[in-house]
Amino acid sequence: MGGGAWARKNTGVSMTTATAADLKRHWQAVRDRIAAAEQAAGRPAGSVSLLAVSKTFGPEAVAAVQAAGQTAFGENYIQEAVTKIQTLSSARAELTWHCIGPVQSNKTRLVAKHFDWVQTVDRLKVAQRLNEQRPSDLPPLQVCVQVNVDGGVSKSGVTLAGADELAEAIRELPRLRLRGLMCIPDPVQGFAAQCAVFAPAQALFQRWQQQGWGVDTLSMGMSGDLEAAVASGATLVRVGSAIFGARDYSAKA
Numbered sequence: 413m414g415g416g417a418w419a420r421k422n423t424g425v426s427m428t429t430a431t432a433a434d435l436k437r438h439w440q441a442v443r444d445r446i447a448a449a450e451q452a453a454g455r456p457a458g459s460v461s462l463l464a465v466s467k468t469f470g471p472e473a474v475a476a477v478q479a480a481g482q483t484a485f486g487e488n489y490i491q492e493a494v495t496k497i498q499t500l501s502s503a504r505a506e507l508t509w510h511c512i513g514p515v516q517s518n519k520t521r522l523v524a525k526h527f528d529w530v531q532t533v534d535r536l537k538v539a540q541r542l543n544e545q546r547p548s549d550l551p552p553l554q555v556c557v558q559v560n561v562d563g564g565v566s567k568s569g570v571t572l573a574g575a576d577e578l579a580e581a582i583r584e585l586p587r588l589r590l591r592g593l594m595c596i597p598d599p600v601q602g603f604a605a606q607c608a609v610f611a612p613a614q615a616l617f618q619r620w621q622q623q624g625w626g627v628d629t630l631s632m633g634m635s636g637d638l639e640a641a642v643a644s645g646a647t648l649v650r651v652g653s654a655i656f657g658a659r660d661y662s663a664k665a
């Protein structure tokens with residue numbers, strides 16, 4: 413893994429012109445932002461974890477960010493992710509892979525087999541299939557309910573009103589373990605406005621905790637709004653472009 417730019421490979425993923433040293437610097441800068449946000453919010457150091465969103469970037473970029481100290485990676489596209497996970501199989505025990513993209517019913521078997529976490533469960537049918545298809549030699553799949561907190565009609569995510577019912581059903585499924593909730597609100601400008609969008613997710617998460625559901629994960633915040641997410645109680649932020657650079661979706665067409 414030298415210092416040169418990663419070449420585009422025949423894997424359908426975009427290249428980054430960042431070197432391993434660049435990626436390490438970007439990653440450290442994001443870690444510093446999280447630490448500063450924790451401090452600003454009066455939260456304990458280390459209370460927010462970082463998920464590096466590697467979608468569209470190749471295994472070399474993941475390996476470089478892993479070498480910097482990152483172990484949890486998030487992927488949106490199932491087939492791309494499976495190829496990457498297999499390419500990096502020698503590091504499988506050290507890495508945790510989170511599915512953060514939409515899960516169609518016909519992809520649940522792949523997801524159940526290859527991922528450690530699925531953050532985007534928003535339908536009972538998908539939860540049931542993941543439960544049935546989780547291989548018996550693997551630990552339960554760690555699951556978050558994806559909640560549509562800002563009400564966009566075309567968006568994924570269960571409604572705030574429907575989240576409890578789905579979460580309760582997931583808690584009954586033995587091969588899934590409910591860890592909390594995630595949301596992907598549309599981007600808004602300004603700290604106060606961002607906090608306002610995150611507030612219903614925080615309230616729901618706190619209620620689930622108070623109900624004794626044993627949830628520990630509130631996944632929200634990305635490159636542009638992680639400070640507001642940390643101020644709003646996020647325990648995990650999902651950061652892509654601030655680490656890997658701008659994504660090139662043309663290879664996805």
Ligand SMILES: Cc1ncc(COP(=O)(O)O)c(C=O)c1O
Pocket residue numbers: 465488512513596634635636650651652653654
């Ligand atoms: C679900 C999800 N979370 C996080 C991210 C990371 O976003 P960003 O590159 O703005 O950090 C993405 C990127 O598309 C995403 O789809």
